[in-house]
Amino acid sequence: MNKFLNNQGSTLLKQLWLVGLLLICGALHGSPLTMWQQTQQPITGTVRDAQGVLPGVTVLIKGKTSGTLTDENGQFSITATATDILVFSYMGYKTMEVGVGNQTIFSITLEEDTTQLKEVVLNAGYYSVKDKERTGSISRITAKDIETQPVTNVLATMQGRMAGVSITQTSGVPGAGFDIQIRGRNSLRADGNSPLYIIDGMPLGTESLGNSSFLSGSILPGAGVNALSTLNPADIESIEVLKDADATAIYGSRGANGVVLITTKKAKSGKTTLTANVFSGVGQIARRLNLMNTEQYLAMRRQAFENDGIATYPTFAHDINGTWDQNRYTDWQKELIGNTSQHRQVDVGIQGGSEFTKLLLKMTNYQETSVFHGDFAYKKTAFQFSGNHRSADQKLQLDLSVQYVLDKNNLPGTDLTLDAINLAPNAPALYDADGNLNWENSTWNNPIRQNFEQYVAKTNFLNVGGSLSYQLLPNLEFRTMAGFSDTRLAESKISPSTLYDPAFGLDSSFSFLVRNAGYQQSWSLEPQLHWSTTYQNHTLSLLTGATFQERNFGTYALQATGFSSNSLIYNPSAANVIRILNNSNSVYKYNAVFGRMNYTFNERYILNLTGRRDGSSRFGPGKQFANFGAVGAAWLFSKEALVEKHLPWLSFGKLRSSYGTTGNDQIGDYQYLDTFSSNGLPYQGIIGLQPTRLFNPDFSWETNTKWEAALDLGFLNDRISVTAAYFKNKSGNQLVGIPLPGTTGFTSVQSNFPAEVENSGLELEWSSKNVNRANFSWSTSFNLTFPKNELVSFPDLEGSTFANQYILGEPLNIRMVYQYNGLDSETGLYTFEDFNGDGLIRANDDRKKVVDLTPEFFGGFQNTLTYHKWQLDFLFQFVKQTGPNFNNYKSMPGLSVNQSVDVLNEGQPFSAGFNTQATNAYSFYRNSDAAFGDASFIRLKNIALSYTLPTAKKWHCKLYLQGQNVLTFTNYRGLDPENYSGIRIPPLRVLTLGTQLTF
Structure with a gap:
């Protein structure tokens, strides 16, 4: 017993000693439990949602x-x-908090939270704003929308996806440009309606570097040789379009026609990852004209000669007089523009970094051949670098983004579309038995001859954008944004003597070379101060800053002829004659100061004030500076207690409105100065100068006043979101050429004119999460715009040179034409309305019928469906409009030009050109309302189907099929209702198959 007590006592004594020691340590350093709890340990895990893993989720302690x-x-x-608590947050999902405890490996599943959709942060340029708190009108698309489209131009990714933004593709040739209008046309000048483009804070000049002497004006309409067309869509993270005064006024004069903000992809933290995206595909013309076959064509020709009273066919009528095989048939649309273009892209990127420093490096190579007869190709290689660093104390942040693009476009000198439509179906073969160009005994101009007239454009584009910010005080941040861009173009077109019929006997001395070199170099610096504070229910933020910008622009073009050999045609020094076509350089300088105040009360009443003072070198002394500003307000009425209580199904409701003014200085450089140019005529061995512009230092900015009222609604926890916006913009003080008497030696002088143009319209937007289940989801978005454009005032319009171009109360985009009244039953000729009743049809007196080419409405309908690892995206674009039809650009039926089979059923009179009355009548017909018709269409603009393979955790693989311009539903009489010129390749239908890998 004693031994037992001794042992127990010893054990108890040891335990008491240990407890005492622990208490002492606990008193000095904390309890042992606390010490264990405070021990740092590695925690790992995976975050996913109902569809799969989620990259980019923020995990904080x-x-x-x-x-x-x-x-x-x-x-x-x-x-x-x-003892730590992990916080998991991701845009569009409910934030989740999990205690660490004894667990070291976690599997987290986030639940989608549709109420956070309004938490999306929008880029407004100088500042960012949550979607729910914005007072201005901003539309947005992201990389997920862009990556589903096999396109080469940034603007193509926006078509049909934004309310109030109308975008038209000008041609289907590789590298062709786009026309864009944001809430209508404001300026009477065609070149005064371009929006401002900004890439990572750097304003981008979009002036064409091409030279008008090139026939590339038809092959590349819309100036495909500018920086915007070279930008790589695969490098873009998001595109925001600023539309109303509140959103654009902070850009002053530069935002008069809207602002397009392009944000490139940035590096993300985490382990180093390698991504590769490869696709290849094919493209073809989506629509073709139903033209006559040989039998129908010859029947038309015979009837035409009979109508003209010609019994014997002339010697030059090779198609019908037996010179050409009358049993021959060639589908020239298939032969000349019916090739299948090949599309291929390889995109490789690597990124990674810590939470403080992140880097991204990316390379894209794209190649596309053409649908023309011949070997032509468009190539683009793009490099992107992005880096950002944040200090450990979160005060200092550095961001840098660099894009460098090499662009080469090799095209025929002339678009062969019109030849493909016009050529007689029994015209000769393109090549003879030996494979040489067939001239058929000099009876025709072989269209393939134009392939010798090659056009090549090489463009180098560099854009650098960066920012530095430092938190001076808890509420005060200093930020500087800086950028530099440089675009270089070298284009050439050769016209060798081999493109002419050898029977003409022309040698290399008749060969031509046209060469152009253009450059555009810009820099921008914008220091800013951001201050914000919150007191109880009040939030106030202030922004002030300045802009310093300079742009240098120049082109140099020459024409060389008289070569001793065609092998020397690319060397101007080998020519006998060199003519300088253009040698111009200009500098544009722009300075401004700006400020913004944003005030929010009780998280529901928002006021936004913006002001800017602009200075432009494009105006004379005393006129260079102007003030612009805007006010925007919003009321989040869904946060009112009465609404929350009685309207529980209304999850979000906001009323917003804005009013303000912006300016416009898009008139080109040095317009207020006397300018001179070479007249090319030597006098005593010296080339003289001639005046080209009169001095006028008194004109100044165009002004654009904008007003908008909008309603944003969200239903059922924002599963349904609706926006309705009405806008009215008025542009005045128009910068146009004021007509002058011919005795002055000038036709006009640049000046302000008190004409006013008004754009108004209604924009509707809808987005909904129709189904949201674990293995299946379906979301829809829809936008619809009803635009209206009107010339509301123009003093003395009837007495001006614009009398036959504009009408008060009508849109700017109109055509004044003859009114077609049908065929005369006795003469069989076209008849027209005689408006002045003098018995004659005259251009000035009877060309009074107005055809409005402004769209009645346009929009898009997009859907995204996911099922397990499958995803389907598709977009329908639609436009209701009137446009020029087949009759607008076709020659008179009966001439040696093929026609649509429709003319056989319309009873149109045929003439071979020997009947003067018929010829004159058809000239009126081509300029009448019969040459215009319904150009409305619904187009399956984009479709993308993807499947994510069930792979290992260390790598992912996605297969996809994408299509662009897949189907078009239209009654339009012509090649394409979007590009209705009829003389250019229409947009192509493109189908691609690709693979995306991530390691």
Whole structure:
């Protein structure tokens, strides 16, 4: 017993000693449990949603600054203690908090939260704003919309996806440009309606560097040789379009026609990842004209000669007099523009970094051949670098983004579309038995001859944008944005003597070379101060800054002829004659100061004030500066207690409105000065100068006053979101050429004119999450715009040179034509309305019928469906409009030009050109309302089907099929209702198959 007590006592004594020691340590350093709980340990895990893993999820330790992001596999790693709480947050999902405890490996599933959709942060240029708090009108698309489209131009990715933004593709040739109008046409000048483009804070000049002497004016309409066309869509993270005064006024004069903000992709933290995206595909003309076959064509020709009273066919009528095989048939649309273009892209990127420093490096190579007869190709190689750094104390942040693009476009000198439509179906073969160009005994101009007239454009584009910000005080931040861009173009077109019939006997001395070199170099610097504070229910933020910008622009073009050999045609020094076509350089300088105040009360009443003072070198002394500003207000009425109580189904409701003024200085450089140019005529061995512009220092900015009222609604926890906006913009003080008497030696002088143009319209937007289940989801978005454009005032319009171009109360985009009244039953000729009743049809007196080419409405309808690992996206674009039809650009039926089979059923009179009355009548017919018709269409603009393979966690693979311009539903009489010129390649139908890998 004693031994037992002794042993127990010893044990008890040891335990008491240990407890005492622990108490002492606890008193000095904390309890042992606390010590264990405070031990740092690695925590790992995976974050996913109902569809799969989620990359880019923010993982923070609550109450601390440390955190990380999930990688492309949804995995994360962080160091924490047992008492820490992990916070998982991701846009569009409910934030989740999980205690660490004894667990070191986590599997987290986030639940989608549709109420957070309004938390999306929009880029407004100088500042960012949550979607729910914006007072201005901003439309947005992201990389997920862009990546589903096999296109080469940034603007193509926006078609049909934004209310109030009308975008038209000018041609289907590789590298062709686009026309864009944001809420209508404001300026009487065609070149005064372009929006401002900004890439990562750097304003982008979009003036064409091409030379008008090139026939590329027809092959590349819309100036395909500018920086915007060279930008790589695969490098873009998001595009925001600022539309109303509140959103654009902070850009002053530069935002008169809207602002397009382009943000490139940025690096993300996490382990180093490698991505590769490869696709290849084919493209073809989506629509073709139903033209006559040989039998129908010859029947038309015979009837035409009979109508003209010609019994014997002339010697030059090779198609019908037996010179050409009358049993021959060639589908010239298939032969000349019916090739299948090949599309291929390889996109490789690597990125990674810590929570403080991140880097991204990316390379894209794209190649596309043409649908023309011949070997032509468009190539683009793009490099992108992005880096950002944030200091450990979160005060200093550096961002840098660089894009460098090499662009080469090799095209025929002339678009062969019109030849493909016009050529007689029994015209000769293109090549003879020996494979040489067939001239058929000099009876025709072989269209393939124009392939010798090659056009090549090489463009180098560099854009650098960066920012530096430092938190001076808890509420005060200094930020500087700086940028530099440089675009270089070298284009050439050769016209060798081999493109002429050898029977003409022309040698290389008749060969031509046209060469042009253009450059555009810009820099921009914008220092800013941002201050914000919150007191109880009041939030106030202030922004002030300045802009310093300079742009240098120049082109140099020459024409060389008289070569001793065609092998020397690319060397101007080998020519006998060199003519300088253009040698111009200009400098544009722009300075401004700006400010913004944003005030929010009780998280529901928002006021936004913006002001800017602009200075432009494009105006004379005393006229260079102007003030612009705007006010925007919003009321989040869904947060009112009465609404929350009685309208529980209304999850979001906001009324907003804005009013303000912006300016416009898009008139080109040095317009207010006397200018001179070479007249090319030597006098005593010296080339003289001639005046080209009169001095006028008194004109100044165009002004654009904008007003908008809008209603934003969200239903059923924002599963349905609706926006309705009405806008009215008025542009005045128009910068146009004021007509002058011919005795002055000038036709006009640049000046302000008190004409006013008004754009108004209604924009409707809808987005909904129709189904949201674990294995199946379906979302829809829809936008619809009803635009109206009107010339509301123009003093003495009837007495001006614009009398036959504009009408008060009508849109700017009109055509004044003859009114077609049908065929005369006795003469069989076309008849027209005699408006002045003098018995004659005259251009000035009877060309009074107005055809409005402004769209009645336009929009898009997009859907996204996911099922397990499958995803389907498709977009329908639609436009209701009137446009020029087949009759607008076709020659008179009966001439040696093929026709649509429709003319056989319309009873149109045929003439071979020997009947003067018929010829004159058809001239009126081509300029009448019969040459215009319904150009409305519904187009399956884009479709993308993808499947994510069930692969290992360390790598992912997605297969996809994409289509662009897949189907078009229209009654339009012509090649394409979007590009209705009829003389250019229409937009192509493109189908691609690709693979996306992530390691």
